[in-house]
Amino acid sequence: MSTRSYQQFIGGRFVDGSGSGSIERRSPATGDLVARYCDGTPEDVDLAVEAARIAFEEGPWPRMSGMERAEVLNRLADLMRTNRDRLVRIEVEEVGKPVRFARGDIDGAAGLTRYAASLAMQMAGLTYTNIGEGKTALISREAVGVVALVTPWNFPALILSQKVPFALAAGCTVVLKPSEFTSGSAFEIAALAAEAGVPAGAFNVVSGYGATVGDHLTGHAGIDFVSFTGSTRTGSRVVGNTSRHLVKSSVELGGKSANIVFADADLEAAADGALMGVFFNNGECCVSGSRLFVQSSIADDFIAKVVARSRKMKVGDPFDDDTDVGALIDHNHLAKVTGFVRSGIEEGAQLVLGGNVATGTVGHFHEATIFDRVEPHMTIFREEIFGPVLSITRFDTVDDAVRLANDTAYGLSNYIWSKNIDTVLTVAKRLKSGWVQANTIIDGAPQLPLTGVKGSGFGYEMGQAGFEEFTQLKTLLIQTGPRAPVFPV
Numbered sequence: 001m002s003t004r005s006y007q008q009f010i011g012g013r014f015v016d017g018s019g020s021g022s023i024e025r026r027s028p029a030t031g032d033l034v035a036r037y038c039d040g041t042p043e044d045v046d047l048a049v050e051a052a053r054i055a056f057e058e059g060p061w062p063r064m065s066g067m068e069r070a071e072v073l074n075r076l077a078d079l080m081r082t083n084r085d086r087l088v089r090i091e092v093e094e095v096g097k098p099v100r101f102a103r104g105d106i107d108g109a110a111g112l113t114r115y116a117a118s119l120a121m122q123m124a125g126l127t128y129t130n131i132g133e134g135k136t137a138l139i140s141r142e143a144v145g146v147v148a149l150v151t152p153w154n155f156p157a158l159i160l161s162q163k164v165p166f167a168l169a170a171g172c173t174v175v176l177k178p179s180e181f182t183s184g185s186a187f188e189i190a191a192l193a194a195e196a197g198v199p200a201g202a203f204n205v206v207s208g209y210g211a212t213v214g215d216h217l218t219g220h221a222g223i224d225f226v227s228f229t230g231s232t233r234t235g236s237r238v239v240g241n242t243s244r245h246l247v248k249s250s251v252e253l254g255g256k257s258a259n260i261v262f263a264d265a266d267l268e269a270a271a272d273g274a275l276m277g278v279f280f281n282n283g284e285c286c287v288s289g290s291r292l293f294v295q296s297s298i299a300d301d302f303i304a305k306v307v308a309r310s311r312k313m314k315v316g317d318p319f320d321d322d323t324d325v326g327a328l329i330d331h332n333h334l335a336k337v338t339g340f341v342r343s344g345i346e347e348g349a350q351l352v353l354g355g356n357v358a359t360g361t362v363g364h365f366h367e368a369t370i371f372d373r374v375e376p377h378m379t380i381f382r383e384e385i386f387g388p389v390l391s392i393t394r395f396d397t398v399d400d401a402v403r404l405a406n407d408t409a410y411g412l413s414n415y416i417w418s419k420n421i422d423t424v425l426t427v428a429k430r431l432k433s434g435w436v437q438a439n440t441i442i443d444g445a446p447q448l449p450l451t452g453v454k455g456s457g458f459g460y461e462m463g464q465a466g467f468e469e470f471t472q473l474k475t476l477l478i479q480t481g482p483r484a485p486v487f488p489v
């Protein structure tokens with residue numbers, strides 16, 4: 001296996017970073033060195049912001065028609081599909097996620113790009129002719145300008161694609177800082193974007209650490225909008241950075257979602273949903289259904305079913321098509337997950353499956369783990385674990401389920417399993433989260449916006465609303481014909 005090395009991508013080409021350091025990425029599954037990225041500096045960020053500013057003020061991208069931008073973005077989507085195998089390999093090697101989920105990520109990324117292309121052609125405003133004699137108002141929607149994008153490590157290509165093509169579709173120019181762990185696909189996609197026809201300077205990528213590159217970028221005076229996805233702690237720091245220059249931001253942060261199973265649900269589907277909710281993407285997923293709430297009348301049988309299925313979960317080589325849970329992102333994160341498991345045991349939750357680091361491998365693997373009898377005061381009920389660890393709590397009534405689900409600092413997503421439409425609609429209305437799904441889980445489509453409330457952040461990603469984040473309105477009021485004087489003539 002050869003190690004991939006990336007320079008910075010600034011002004012439409014790969015260039016040396018201004019610093020001398022590099023970041024080495026080792027596969028979390030094997031320990032092999034798989035990639036090397038520049039340890040970026042504030043100077044690299046300044047150069048990228050300047051390139052994006054010139055591209056926005058003078059370059060062709062914002063001046064192209066929506067149709068022309070759509071054609072370029074559709075070519076990018078085609079190139080992502082043509083290069084699917086390479087992108088999948090990079091995601092598996094750098095993230096440690098199972099290959100079948102990585103394939104879904106790249107297909108999803110291409111789909112998001114294609115949807116964003118369609119929005120480029122629909123960017124439209126509003127006209128008022130009913131606001132007084134001789135008056136016409138044109139409300140136009142314009143690109144917000146130069147945007148800074150910061151992405152996390154769990155879905156590098158997918159979350160990039162929830163932002164970059166939407167920003168480009170609006171006519172913005174972009175500086176992206178990917179996670180220090182998983183920067184490879186960002187550089188690959190930037191190069192594909194250039195091949196597709198995105199002009200020089202419209203899409204720049206600067207690798208580096210959050211504390212240097214991320215901090216400098218999100219507090220940069222040359223940026224017009226920041227879209228961040230990551231932890232709640234870093235997100236609030238980013239909002240502090242943007243507030244220094246009164247720059248608009250959108251922050252998609254952590255979650256601690258409830259997956260509520262009512263007694264009248266399709267229990268086979270709900271059991272699969274319970275596994276999907278916590279083991280998909282190694283549990284490293286912001287919309288994980290990591291708190292499973294089961295109605296008491298079916299709890300013993302249902303939990304037995306979930307445990308029996310989870311016992312069959314294959315943890316190991318992420319390149320194996322049969323693998324369900326791959327390697328966690330790094331040894332620090334593995335230690336964090338084992339710390340949460342320890343706290344669950346010490347605080348009195350009942351460990352019914354797993355609980356250990358997976359042995360016999362050099363990588364950062366953790367067994368599929370399930371706790372029953374988890375109570376709201378316990379750490380594993382409250383904290384985002386971001387690993388393959390499920391917490392189960394039993395409930396009696398609809399009111400109990402809603403109270404328990406909302407008893408969290410987060411508000412990203414929640415899930416309901418019931419065949420009763422009244423239950424689905426009334427519970428969905430009462431759940432405090434930006435996203436609710438019923439009788440399905442971690443599902444979606446590019447048209448559907450994602451947003452958080454409470455500690456899960458604010459702003460929209462995907463859908464028409466996600467596109468509009470990268471735009472702003474300008475109101476032009478025109479008086480035609482005579483204007484009545486206001487002051488004595």
Ligand code: NDP
Pocket residue numbers: 150151152153154155159177178179180181208209210211213214215216218229230231232233234235237238252253254255285286287384386412450452456
């Ligand atoms: P972090 O917040 O640690 O990092 C996210 C990104 O921010 C990384 O690129 C990181 O760089 C960068 N960063 C770190 N410090 C700063 C800073 N001071 N200023 C600007 N940028 C900075 O999150 P993780 O990468 O650990 O991702 C996991 C988190 O992301 C979880 O909490 C998860 O819930 C959340 N998430 C939310 C999603 C959503 O849509 N709501 C989707 C996916 C994940 P570096 O890697 O170099 O530290």
